[in-house]
Amino acid sequence: MTLKNLRWTPSLVIGTVLMAALLVLAVIGPMVWGDAADRLNPQATHQSASAEHLSGTDALGRDVLARTLAATRLTLLMAFGATAIAAVGGILFGAAVWVSGPRVRELGLRLIDVLVSYPAVIFALTVTAVLSPSATTCVVAIGLASCPAFARLTTNLAAGIANRDFVSTARLLGVAPGRMLRRHILPNIAEPLLVLVSVAFTVSLKALSGLSVLGMGTQPPKYDWGSLLGKSLPDIYVNAAPVVAPSIAIIVAGLAGGLIGDGLAAAVHPDARGRGGKARIKAVLAATEPAGRTAPDDALVAVDGLSVSLPDGTRLVEDVSLHLRAGEVVGVVGESGSGKSLTAMAVAKLLPEGLRPDAARLRLGDLDLRGEVDPKRLATEIGIVYQDPSASFNPTLKLGSQLTETLRVHGDTGRAEASAQAVEQLRLAHVTLPEQRMKQHPHELSGGMRQRAMIASALLTKPRLLIADEPTTALDVTVQAEVLKLLREANERDGTAVLLISHDIGVVTQICDRVLVMYSGRLVEELPVERLRAGEARHPYTRALLAATPEVDEDKPLAPIPGRPPQPADRPAGCAFAPRCELARAECEEHRPVLQPMESGGAAACFALDWDLTPESVPAAADSAASEGSTA
Amino acid sequence: MTVPSPPEDTPAAAAPVLELDALDVAFGFGPRRRQVLHGVSLSLAEGRTLGLVGESGSGKSTLAKAVVGLVRPSGGRVLLDGDDLAGARRDRLATLRRRVQLIPQDPYASLNPRMTAGEAIAEAIDPRRGKLYAHRDEVETLLGKVAMDPDAADRYPNAFSGGQRQRIAIARALAVRPEVIIADEVTSALDCSVQAEVLGVLRDLRAAGPLTMLFISHDLAVVRHVSDEVAVMSEGRIVEHRERDALFTAPQNAYTKTLLASVPRVRA
Numbered sequence: 001m002t003l004k005n006l007r008w009t010p011s012l013v014i015g016t017v018l019m020a021a022l023l024v025l026a027v028i029g030p031m032v033w034g035d036a037a038d039r040l041n042p043q044a045t046h047q048s049a050s051a052e053h054l055s056g057t058d059a060l061g062r063d064v065l066a067r068t069l070a071a072t073r074l075t076l077l078m079a080f081g082a083t084a085i086a087a088v089g090g091i092l093f094g095a096a097v098w099v100s101g102p103r104v105r106e107l108g109l110r111l112i113d114v115l116v117s118y119p120a121v122i123f124a125l126t127v128t129a130v131l132s133p134s135a136t137t138c139v140v141a142i143g144l145a146s147c148p149a150f151a152r153l154t155t156n157l158a159a160g161i162a163n164r165d166f167v168s169t170a171r172l173l174g175v176a177p178g179r180m181l182r183r184h185i186l187p188n189i190a191e192p193l194l195v196l197v198s199v200a201f202t203v204s205l206k207a208l209s210g211l212s213v214l215g216m217g218t219q220p221p222k223y224d225w226g227s228l229l230g231k232s233l234p235d236i237y238v239n240a241a242p243v244v245a246p247s248i249a250i251i252v253a254g255l256a257g258g259l260i261g262d263g264l265a266a267a268v269h270p271d272a273r274g275r276g277g278k279a280r281i282k283a284v285l286a287a288t289e290p291a292g293r294t295a296p297d298d299a300l301v302a303v304d305g306l307s308v309s310l311p312d313g314t315r316l317v318e319d320v321s322l323h324l325r326a327g328e329v330v331g332v333v334g335e336s337g338s339g340k341s342l343t344a345m346a347v348a349k350l351l352p353e354g355l356r357p358d359a360a361r362l363r364l365g366d367l368d369l370r371g372e373v374d375p376k377r378l379a380t381e382i383g384i385v386y387q388d389p390s391a392s393f394n395p396t397l398k399l400g401s402q403l404t405e406t407l408r409v410h411g412d413t414g415r416a417e418a419s420a421q422a423v424e425q426l427r428l429a430h431v432t433l434p435e436q437r438m439k440q441h442p443h444e445l446s447g448g449m450r451q452r453a454m455i456a457s458a459l460l461t462k463p464r465l466l467i468a469d470e471p472t473t474a475l476d477v478t479v480q481a482e483v484l485k486l487l488r489e490a491n492e493r494d495g496t497a498v499l500l501i502s503h504d505i506g507v508v509t510q511i512c513d514r515v516l517v518m519y520s521g522r523l524v525e526e527l528p529v530e531r532l533r534a535g536e537a538r539h540p541y542t543r544a545l546l547a548a549t550p551e552v553d554e555d556k557p558l559a560p561i562p563g564r565p566p567q568p569a570d571r572p573a574g575c576a577f578a579p580r581c582e583l584a585r586a587e588c589e590e591h592r593p594v595l596q597p598m599e600s601g602g603a604a605a606c607f608a609l610d611w612d613l614t615p616e617s618v619p620a621a622a623d624s625a626a627s628e629g630s631t632a
Numbered sequence: 633m634t635v636p637s638p639p640e641d642t643p644a645a646a647a648p649v650l651e652l653d654a655l656d657v658a659f660g661f662g663p664r665r666r667q668v669l670h671g672v673s674l675s676l677a678e679g680r681t682l683g684l685v686g687e688s689g690s691g692k693s694t695l696a697k698a699v700v701g702l703v704r705p706s707g708g709r710v711l712l713d714g715d716d717l718a719g720a721r722r723d724r725l726a727t728l729r730r731r732v733q734l735i736p737q738d739p740y741a742s743l744n745p746r747m748t749a750g751e752a753i754a755e756a757i758d759p760r761r762g763k764l765y766a767h768r769d770e771v772e773t774l775l776g777k778v779a780m781d782p783d784a785a786d787r788y789p790n791a792f793s794g795g796q797r798q799r800i801a802i803a804r805a806l807a808v809r810p811e812v813i814i815a816d817e818v819t820s821a822l823d824c825s826v827q828a829e830v831l832g833v834l835r836d837l838r839a840a841g842p843l844t845m846l847f848i849s850h851d852l853a854v855v856r857h858v859s860d861e862v863a864v865m866s867e868g869r870i871v872e873h874r875e876r877d878a879l880f881t882a883p884q885n886a887y888t889k890t891l892l893a894s895v896p897r898v899r900a
């Protein structure tokens with residue numbers, strides 16, 4: 001089942017081709033060259049390379065190349081045998097250890113640890129020395145010696161997956177250990193095990209050859225590559241030719257195993273399967289001229305026609321225009337994938353590697369954010385608060401040095417002065433015991449306190465703009481309320497403009513003056529918060545979002561939005577919401593609506609604003625939407 | 633914080649299906665021992681949905697784990713139709729456990745990526761063999777209950793959206809015909825419009841037949857949407873437990889009031 005979604009990387013292709021060639025050789029080798037390999041010729045012993053004997057002859061005058069080719073079968077059989085013993089034995093042992101009770105498991109894991117650290121070759125040598133040396137003994141010895149590696153990988157991988165919800169769910173359902181292993185554990189750890197199998201093949205081949213070279217492996221009259229090599233090795237300075245063929249054979253086979261292992265490791269990715277058909281070809285829009293409204297010139301932040309694209313040209317954010325006036329608090333709301341965070345990060349010049357912003361205008365005050373920007377101004381004029389306060393602080397440094405860093409680096413402020421300012425900001429952010437906190441590490445603070453400290457840190461340089469990206473999503477509801485209040489306080493105290501990003505329309509309503517709604521990388525509506533509170537959103541998506549949001553003060557039925565948002569690469573050329581919109585008409589699919597200002601304030605990108613939606617005209621539109629919406 | 637007065641107007645319980653009796657749970661030993669649940673008593677009557685709200689660290693998830701047997705209580709009892717789950721012997725535990733089913737939080741982690749939706753549900757019906765063809769009809773009926781097409785049975789989890797996955801997880805829990813369903817933050821990982829889809833399915837299920845559910849969430853609006861009665865937890869204790877509307881319109885406990893006042897609202 002993994003074959004379907006295998007990516008054929010070059011190493012995998014080469015490895016597989018080599019291995020296939022070797023297998024063909026293994027099948028036909030003894031038949032074709034068997035006779036030549038055994039033909040004695042007392043007149044031609046110890047010959048060097050010649051046209052007749054490409055790899056010379058051995059002590060009995062037999063052709064080494066023919067012997068090498070004929071030995072392919074036995075050599076590979078031995079290597080496969082040892083690999084099979086290692087894999088089956090190791091995986092069974094590992095699995096048995098994993099499914100047994102805690103005490104046995106503990107013991108088993110220790111045992112595996114000890115065995116893994118014991119060199120496989122020494123183990124094999126001991127076994128072969130105790131039993132009489134033969135091909136079979138070798139195979140068993142090497143196979144057993146590699147078992148612990150498989151056992152360890154199996155237990156490690158199984159432990160990794162045992163904590164996954166679907167395994168605990170199966171356990172609660174009463175699924176028996178055997179079935180659990182077969183259906184839930186092994187299929188999900190098959191790929192790394194498969195990689196180990198190919199590695200084990202190479203390792204076994206080398207170890208088996210080594211034993212045969214030492215004379216501990218196959219015994220005459222049987223021969224494998226290792227014994228061929230062993231026989232000719234003592235004379236290497238006299239006659240190197242007979243060494244060549246078996247050496248090359250061992251290297252090629254080892255390489256085949258290694259390449260397949262590498263290829264498998266790189267190639268298998270389970271999630272690529274079953275992804276349905278390819279989407280329609282996306283219409284590439286030329287966005288030289290931003291559509292819809294442009295930002296007023298007196299705005300503090302002015303963004304016109306902002307797009308953020310992947311290297312392949314797919315637009316994750318498309319043609320967004322927005323502005324913030326000095327001292328304004330603006331919220332951007334949208335579901336995951338709506339592009340709200342990317343929009344904010346483009347303003348902060350913090351887009352992830354590989355994403356390219358494009359805009360007709362992108363500025364903060366007199367600072368053009370499109371090209372190179374003075375890092376000092378960027379660091380001091382924009383403050384940022386992230387979702388996860390524990391990830392934004394360095395856990396190894398005390399808060400004090402982290403809080404004062406920007407001030408000291410960019411603000412030309414002395415240590416004592418910076419420290420005093422930091423304490424003051426912490427106090428303003430209602431962080432308890434601010435002086436002591438400066439000497440603490442981030443983990444000593446609760447999540448809520450850390451987020452307050454983060455806000456204090458962001459405000460230290462007296463930025464003109466504070467960007468808060470889901471600042472309360474990781475917090476409890478009571479702490480969330482306090483942190484939101486804090487943002488509003490900072491805004492009222494210092495006149496800092498705030499751009500608040502959230503998936504929660506309730507959160508942005510709490511403190512924002514204006515709310516922007518994004519859908520599928522586009523800005524679809526902008527409205528003053530009073531209109532949102534009054535339930536007067538105009539865009540069908542905003543209305544649908546509100547209808548899907550449960551409210552704590554009333555028990556209203558929720559209306560889910562049928563379907564799901566388009567992937568950015570499949571975004572319709574027309575209105576991105578059209579496939580899910582109750583009101584959609586033909587023109588919605590053909591043309592992209594632009595933001596139109598409305599008399600009541602705000603703006604929406606929707607053709608329906610111009611339609612006559614008297615009750616008589618609505619049912620027809622709703623009917624057609626219902627018929628296509630039923631295929632969920 | 634506030635010392636909880638025993639909740640007075642606890643909803644009148646008919647014969648309780650699930651009963652927690654002075655449940656204590658503690659983690660760690662000696663000086664590092666930390667008590668997470670302090671004598672929690674709750675009872676859930678058949679056909680009712682009890683919403684359990686609380687903030688992180690309140691103990692609500694530990695309570696769920698104790699009920700399904702993933703955590704051993706240090707005191708008190710978990711009774712299912714009068715049978716003590718916590719005290720049950722190992723061999724009986726498996727059958728007892730099947731009578732309570734948990735819908736986990738993350739629909740991306742709770743379905744085996746290598747099993748089709750149908751196989752996952754078939755396995756819940758028969759955990760020993762669990763062949764899809766043997767239970768095809770029942771699997772399709774279950775999928776129908778969560779508003780999924782029958783052909784969903786043959787697709788792998790990655791073909792589904794988060795909401796659809798969560799619906800499959802619900803169908804799998806229903807497949808066992810459990811006496812009680814525990815839903816632990818089942819919509820927290822979902823986008824708002826998808827959350828509405830899952831909540832809608834749960835509501836329809838409640839309307840369609842008797843469904844006894846312990847619905848755990850940090851989101852008060854969501855809890856209000858699905859519950860008959862609501863219990864509020866704080867610091868390992870139940871501080872208030874009443875009929876839903878009574879709790880939301882006239883909260884008694886100070887902590888409940890703070891919690892309700894903190895919820896961000898769109899409508900002023």
Ligand code: SF4
Nearest residue numbers: 575578581588606607
């Ligand atoms: S433009 Fe058409 S499809 Fe888009 S939201 Fe408006 S009515 Fe719906």
